[in-house]
Amino acid sequence: MKVIIDKNSGFCFGVVYAIQMAESILDEEGVLYCLGDIVHNNKEVDRLNERGLKIINHEDLKELKDCKVLIRAHGEPPSTYALSLKNNIQLLDASCPVVLKLQHQIKEGYEQLKEIDGQVIIFGKEGHAEVTGLVGQTNSEAIIVTTIEDLEKVDFSKSIYIYSQTTKSPKAYFDITKEIERRVKLSSNPDIKYIVNDTLCRQVSGREPQLKQFSNDNDVIIFVSGKKSSNGKMLYKSCEKENPNSYFISDVDELNSEWFFDAKTVGICGATSTPRWLMENIQKAIEKIA
Numbered sequence: 149m150k151v152i153i154d155k156n157s158g159f160c161f162g163v164v165y166a167i168q169m170a171e172s173i174l175d176e177e178g179v180l181y182c183l184g185d186i187v188h189n190n191k192e193v194d195r196l197n198e199r200g201l202k203i204i205n206h207e208d209l210k211e212l213k214d215c216k217v218l219i220r221a222h223g224e225p226p227s228t229y230a231l232s233l234k235n236n237i238q239l240l241d242a243s244c245p246v247v248l249k250l251q252h253q254i255k256e257g258y259e260q261l262k263e264i265d266g267q268v269i270i271f272g273k274e275g276h277a278e279v280t281g282l283v284g285q286t287n288s289e290a291i292i293v294t295t296i297e298d299l300e301k302v303d304f305s306k307s308i309y310i311y312s313q314t315t316k317s318p319k320a321y322f323d324i325t326k327e328i329e330r331r332v333k334l335s336s337n338p339d340i341k342y343i344v345n346d347t348l349c350r351q352v353s354g355r356e357p358q359l360k361q362f363s364n365d366n367d368v369i370i371f372v373s374g375k376k377s378s379n380g381k382m383l384y385k386s387c388e389k390e391n392p393n394s395y396f397i398s399d400v401d402e403l404n405s406e407w408f409f410d411a412k413t414v415g416i417c418g419a420t421s422t423p424r425w426l427m428e429n430i431q432k433a434i435e436k437i438a
């Protein structure tokens with residue numbers, strides 16, 4: 149049985165940058181606070197915890213003063229920067245450049261729409277750290293839409309700019325924007341501006357077609373990801389659609405030998421938050437089973 153790791157899977161540049169920044173500070177200082185899980189992968193978080201990284205939440209941040217705190221790739225709303233300034237907290241900003249650009253775009257769109265009483269829509273998951281950072285650019289006025297049902301919150305007689313969380317599925321974003329377009333057209337106001345902004349991260353959407361090919365090329369697919377990773381869930385669905393012998397796991401102990409009975413090739417792949425070392429451990433474990 150041949151067991152291979154997908155060469156395109158593993159950390160995206162945004163995650164690599166945040167982890168490198170954390171590691172270089174940990175090398176020098178031995179301890180560092182990070183606001184939220186540095187990456188949606190428990191195994192990698194555990195590894196960095198052992199090196200001195202302390203994960204804190206926003207409540208903890210309120211209690212801190214005169215220290216350094218890392219901002220992870222997902223970015224933060226303006227309120228986090230304001231609080232840190234007040235409490236003399238030095239923020240080490242590892243926000244991904246793709247997310248920062250999107251925050252900037254949303255802020256600009258919000259300012260324009262304020263003039264004409266329009267609405268900013270963010271297609272994403274409520275409570276997800278990136279979405280919280282994006283909504284923060286609009287004075288918390290943006291409407292978060294996750295499903296078609298959420299469109300009930302939108303007033304289709306007013307102008308709309310829509311933006312997507314960077315890691316959403318291109319197909320799901322296309323579907324929701326088409327449905328909004330349909331409803332806007334039904335409105336009787338000819339002055340409505342409806343602008344769809346293409347804000348999906350190519351690091352994720354570019355992986356989908358490659359993963360589909362990889363899923364077809366192998367008898368069994370082992371998809372490795374933390375359970376909280378949005379792009380992990382999305383990319384796994386693509387694998388499963390192509391190859392029904394696909395399995396989602398987060399660690400070696402979730403492997404089941406029965407999955408490999410008739411397999412000649414096993415492909416291991418993962419999300420943008422899946423460390424290479426974890427996929428290599430899983431490769432070794434499957435080779436042992438074989």
Ligand code: SF4
Nearest residue numbers: 160162221244246349
């Ligand atoms: S998935 Fe894209 S937007 Fe998100 S951290 Fe990685 S590079 Fe940045």
